[in-house]
Amino acid sequence: MSSFKIFIIAASLGFAAMITEAFIVIKDKDTLKVKTEADKGFAVVELFTSEGCSSCPPADALVARVQKETAGKPVYILAYHVDYWNRLGWKDVFSDAAYSARQQQYARWLNLSSVYTPQAVVNGRKEFVGSENGTLHEAIGSDLQRSSKTELSLNGLRENDGKAELQYQASGTPANAALVVALIEKNATTRVERGENGGRTLSHVQIVRKLQNVNLAGHNSGNVSIALPAGFNADGYEVIAFVQNTSNGEITAAARSGFSSAMSTKAK
Structure with missing residues (x-):
């Protein structure tokens, strides 16, 4: 076989490989199944939703799928049920004015x-x-590849006398940094009787049940105590915490901890 023919075959095979690789990336773009060498960063996904909003169930279903797709990755999902839909016929049992206020802060x-x-x-x-x-x-894919100088770890999460208690340690925090600590109920189902979703049974994941802000102010380690809701079951809850710049809202580190494990978690 001539060297020219060999060159043509090799070039064709190389081009085919490039096309195949591009197809795999495009095919998996919406499922985060493309494997990378290592995740450099993290992604905190905050969803503002309501059982009284007919447009919200598709978003709730989407974050539930993402939760499964990203298992084991530094992706932290928090679903805040706002309270301003409650006046329209259905009171969301997970809603809180504090979550509406947080959404307003993001607007600013x-x-x-x-x-x-x-x-x-x-x-x-x-x-x-x-x-x-x-x-x-x-x-999410973009921020998993975006490194940060801030680090956060959580340790010793436990239930004690109706409260969740844990220790945190942060480093490389920006100026005006706060630690946001959320008590998360992993999943729940509600039968909605009235309002835009009346007659539907809605499923939720990663529901924020309590939210607490700690002003770091140069003190990058300490303890946090959060009141637990009625009917608390340790297996159905976890804590997600993250460092946030209170000047512009940027989140620079995040971590999670479960009640069933004494091990700490750490993420940039």
């Missing part, structure tokens, strides 16, 4: 004229409609 940080549901915010820097599948996957 991100220079938005109004808030809405479902709204997703990733790492405090990018917001979009919470049911946008491609946008959410793209934001």
Whole structure:
């Protein structure tokens, strides 16, 4: 076989390999199944939702899928049930005015004229409609490759006299940093009787049940105590905490801990 023919065959095989690789990346873009050498960063996904909003169930279902797809990865999902839909016929049992206030704070940080549901915010820097599948996957994939100098670890999470207690240790925190600590109920189901979703049974994941802010102010280690809700079951809950710049909302580190394990977790 001539050297020219060999060159043509080799070039064709190389081109075919490039096409195949590109196809795999495009095919898996919306499922985060593309394997990388190592995740450099993390993604905190905050979803603002409500059982009274007919547009919210698709967003709730999306974050549930992402939760499964990203198991074992540094992806932290928090679902805040806002309270401003309650006046329209159905009171969301998971809603809290504090979560609506947090969404309003994001409107100020991100220079938005109004808030809405479902709204997703990733790492405090990018917001979009919470049911946008491609946008959410793209934001998560991008931030998993974005390194940070801040580190956070959680230790010793335990239930004690109706409270969750844990220790935290942070380093490389930005100026004006706060530690946001969320008590998360992993999943729940509600039969909605009235309102826009009346007659539907809704499933939820990663529901924020309690939220606490700790002003680090140069003190990058300490203890946190959070009151536990009625009916608390350690197996159904976890704690997610993250470091946030209170000047612009950017999240620079995150970690999680379960009640069933004495091991600490650490993430950049």
